[in-house]
Amino acid sequence: xxxxxxxxxxxxxxxxxxxxxFVFKRNIITIFMSIELMLNAVNLxxxxxSQALGKLDGQVFVLFVIVVAAAEAAVGLGIIIxxxxxxxxxxxxxxxxxxx
Amino acid sequence: xxxxxxxxxxxxxxxxxxLGSAINGFFGAKWPNKIVNWVxxxxxxxxxxxxxxxxxxxxxxxxxxxxKAFFTWISAGNFRAGFDLQMDQLTVVMALVVTGVGWxxxxxxxxxxxxxxxxxxFFSYLNxxxxxxxxxxxxxxxxLLFVGWEGxxxxxxxxxxxxxxxxxxxxxxKKAFIVNxxxxxxxxxxxxxxxxxxxxxxxxxLFRAASNPGWGPESWGQFGTFxxxxxxxxxxxxxxxxxxxxxxxxxxxxxxxxxxxxxIHAATMVTAGVYVVARSHVLFTHSETALVVxxxxxxxxxxxxxxxxxxxxxxxxxxxxxxxxxxxYMFLACGVGAFSAGIFHLMTHAFFKALLFLAAGSVIHAMGxxxxxxxxxxxxxxxxxxxxxxxxxxxxxxxxxxxxxxxSKDAILFAAFQSEHGGRVLYAFGLLTALLxxxxxxxxxxxxxxxxxxxxxxxxxVHESPWSMLGPLVVLAVLSxxxxxxxxxxxxxxxxxxxxxxxxxxxxxxxxxxxxxxxxHEMELVLAGVAVVTALIGLGIxxxxxxxxxxKADGLAKSLAPAYRTLxxxxxxxxxxxxxxxxxxxxxxxxxxxxIADVAAIDGAVNGIADGATGIGDLVxxxxxxxxxxxxxxxxxxxxxVITVIFFWPGAGKPVLGWVR
Numbered sequence: 080x081x082x083x084x085x086x087x088x089x090x091x092x093x094x095x096x097x098x099x100x101f102v103f104k105r106n107i108i109t110i111f112m113s114i115e116l117m118l119n120a121v122n123l124x125x126x127x128x129s130q131a132l133g134k135l136d137g138q139v140f141v142l143f144v145i146v147v148a149a150a151e152a153a154v155g156l157g158i159i160i161x162x163x164x165x166x167x168x169x170x171x172x173x174x175x176x177x178x179x
Numbered sequence: 180x181x182x183x184x185x186x187x188x189x190x191x192x193x194x195x196x197x198l199g200s201a202i203n204g205f206f207g208a209k210w211p212n213k214i215v216n217w218v219x220x221x222x223x224x225x226x227x228x229x230x231x232x233x234x235x236x237x238x239x240x241x242x243x244x245x246x247k248a249f250f251t252w253i254s255a256g257n258f259r260a261g262f263d264l265q266m267d268q269l270t271v272v273m274a275l276v277v278t279g280v281g282w283x284x285x286x287x288x289x290x291x292x293x294x295x296x297x298x299x300x301f302f303s304y305l306n307x308x309x310x311x312x313x314x315x316x317x318x319x320x321x322x323l324l325f326v327g328w329e330g331x332x333x334x335x336x337x338x339x340x341x342x343x344x345x346x347x348x349x350x351x352x353k354k355a356f357i358v359n360x361x362x363x364x365x366x367x368x369x370x371x372x373x374x375x376x377x378x379x380x381x382x383x384x385l386f387r388a389a390s391n392p393g394w395g396p397e398s399w400g401q402f403g404t405f406x407x408x409x410x411x412x413x414x415x416x417x418x419x420x421x422x423x424x425x426x427x428x429x430x431x432x433x434x435x436x437x438x439x440x441x442x443i444h445a446a447t448m449v450t451a452g453v454y455v456v457a458r459s460h461v462l463f464t465h466s467e468t469a470l471v472v473x474x475x476x477x478x479x480x481x482x483x484x485x486x487x488x489x490x491x492x493x494x495x496x497x498x499x500x501x502x503x504x505x506x507x508y509m510f511l512a513c514g515v516g517a518f519s520a521g522i523f524h525l526m527t528h529a530f531f532k533a534l535l536f537l538a539a540g541s542v543i544h545a546m547g548x549x550x551x552x553x554x555x556x557x558x559x560x561x562x563x564x565x566x567x568x569x570x571x572x573x574x575x576x577x578x579x580x581x582x583x584x585x586x587s588k589d590a591i592l593f594a595a596f597q598s599e600h601g602g603r604v605l606y607a608f609g610l611l612t613a614l615l616x617x618x619x620x621x622x623x624x625x626x627x628x629x630x631x632x633x634x635x636x637x638x639x640x641v642h643e644s645p646w647s648m649l650g651p652l653v654v655l656a657v658l659s660x661x662x663x664x665x666x667x668x669x670x671x672x673x674x675x676x677x678x679x680x681x682x683x684x685x686x687x688x689x690x691x692x693x694x695x696x697x698x699x700h701e702m703e704l705v706l707a708g709v710a711v712v713t714a715l716i717g718l719g720i721x722x723x724x725x726x727x728x729x730x731k732a733d734g735l736a737k738s739l740a741p742a743y744r745t746l747x748x749x750x751x752x753x754x755x756x757x758x759x760x761x762x763x764x765x766x767x768x769x770x771x772x773x774x775i776a777d778v779a780a781i782d783g784a785v786n787g788i789a790d791g792a793t794g795i796g797d798l799v800x801x802x803x804x805x806x807x808x809x810x811x812x813x814x815x816x817x818x819x820x821v822i823t824v825i826f827f828w829p830g831a832g833k834p835v836l837g838w839v840r
Contacts, residue, residue, distance in 0.1 A: 101811055101815070102808065102815055110811075171807045171808055172808065175807070176805070
């Protein structure tokens with residue numbers, strides 16, 4: 080059996096990669112994907128702990144997260160399409176109407 | 180049906196002038212003079228009629244004191260100040276003088292001000308003054324009296340500065356207001372002290388408590404509360420009644436129109452101080468020290484102002500200093516305990532000084548605005564009515580027998596002579612003042628009306644004033660003549676109506692002065708003779724210097740140049756005040772209060788806080804870059820901070836948030 084630590088470490092690495100991509104990437108779709116990556120890193124941690132502790136709570140949480148992520152993807156992609164239509168770009172640096 | 184309708188509705192008497200003032204003030208601007216006249220004269224005339232009726236009802240009832248509380252004005256803890264009016268014999272005299280003389284002067288003013296701008300404004304102020312003065316004399320407690328006291332100060336300020344475009348006039352108004360405020364400060368402290376001691380400011384209750392034998396002078400000591408309270412009240416009286424050292428505003432107040440000088444600065448308002456001292460006589464008689472101070476200040480002012488009056492060349496300035504001097508006489512009378520003599524002089528003075536000012540106004544009117552007596556002369560034949568009435572007033576003030584001033588001044592001098600506290604000195608100065616008074620008044624008459632005209636007859640068209648002005652002059656001349664017969668002293672075997680009339684107010688202490696032995700009457704006769712001789716000497720000197728040998732007057736002025744210059748410059752008192760008080764105050768105001776306290780401290784604090792807020796905002800604003808990725812970084816940093824706090828804060832491991840185990 081794979082020790083829980085391994086799952087946790089993998090989860091942390093995935094989460095870290097997600098954060099880095101979230102901060103440094105310019106393409107909105109990439110940023111969106113990095114958010115999904117972070118969500119799934121968390122999901123991995125949830126199921127790992129659920130397995131280790133022998134409780135079902137973690138699994139239930141994961142189902143919730145997947146549902147929310149799906150909804151978020153629907154809304155988020157809608158926004159992205161609007162941005163792309165209005166600005167002909169997906170570069171987040173260009174979305175700066177609020178800039179001083 | 181009310182038995183005494185007017186007394187029961189006494190508040191109508193002061194209310195009428197207030198209504199007149201409000202109507203004229205709010206709506207008069209567009210009205211022709213005639214309607215303004217109707218409102219102003221109607222309201223004051225009705226007020227006079229109502230006052231007469233109230234007085235009649237009061238005297239008929241034979242009461243000693245009529246007191247009626249109309250409504251409670253201030254009620255806080257055990258302090259109560261009500262809109263309470265009262266009437267006793269002292270009020271009778273004051274109310275009739277105020278409304279009667281005030282009404283005459285209103286009539287006069289319709290003629291005098293006919294061609295002036297701001298006609299409605301003038302009468303609105305004049306009526307306002309009447310209202311406050313009536314509140315002052317009818318008030319039944321010190322607080323309400325103080326309302327009238329401040330109100331007449333306000334009216335005085337407005338009227339002195341009536342020609343507010345002229346800087347000297349607006350300055351004079353401010354000066355009057357500020358100098359009065361110094362006195363009012365003392366007056367208020369006096370009120371506070373009285374309230375602290377007696378827990379009431381109602382005249383009746385206060386004086387009853389004060390005359391309680393247990394509160395006699397013995398238990399208070401010579402410098403006890405009575406002395407302090409009386410001196411503080413007297414300080415207020417000094418300001419309002421233009422006594423040393425607060426008299427400086429009154430001569431400057433001549434910047435106002437002449438009817439104002441007559442009404443406010445001669446006949447009524449300036450007598451408020453005398454009235455307060457007389458009204459508080461119960462307190463003053465408890466304190467010998469206070470009485471002596473009052474007598475000395477009064478006597479000194481009388482003499483001091485009379486000397487300045489000797490050399491003034493402006494016809495109104497002479498009368499102004501004469502007013503200060505005569506007010507000094509009144510305080511002298513109060514100071515030696517002869518309150519009824521003081522009030523008697525107040526009344527006769529109201530008649531003859533109003534007459535003098537109004538006649539002077541008529542002269543100025545005739546001369547087309549000229550006030551300098553050096554440019555007059557020979558007017559006697561051209562304006563006979565003015566000349567005649569002014570001559571009557573001059574006889575009265577100089578103390579020529581059978582005119583009113585003779586009786587009132589004589590009563591004061593006699594009382595001073597009898598006084599136990601340095602009476603002879605007071606009498607000597609009083610007599611000397613009488614000599615000076617006689618001199619400067621006849622000097623005024625001779626310079627103005629006698630001799631040859633010293634003006635260009637082609638440029639100045641001397642004309643007699645209209646009857647709206649002469650009428651009041653004649654009435655006042657009659658009053659100045661017969662007004663004295665109310666109090667024919669005992670040595671003429673005449674009943675002293677006035678003193679016995681006021682006896683219920685001033686009580687027994689007064690009577691001791693008034694009633695005396697036959698020997699004292701002989702003494703009084705002698706003193707009266709001396710006074711008459713003094714007045715005649717003054718007349719003689721004036722006629723010699725200004726009628727027979729006019730060149731001598733200039734020679735005398737030259738040979739006594741230093742003294743003459745000192746008098747002409749009013750003893751340099753204004754300059755002294757300017758150096759000692761005004762300039763340092765101005766310096767402190769500019770350099771400390773303005774530049775340090777206001778600009779540096781207050782403005783600095785306010786601006787500093789505002790600048791600080793802007794600066795912090797400037798810093799914080801940078802976080803709102805508008806750049807989406809920077810927000811992303813902030814989100815990550817925030818998350819890191821939260822995680823760090825949860826796991827690495829001292830005491831980590833213990834649950835920071837309930838669900839972290």
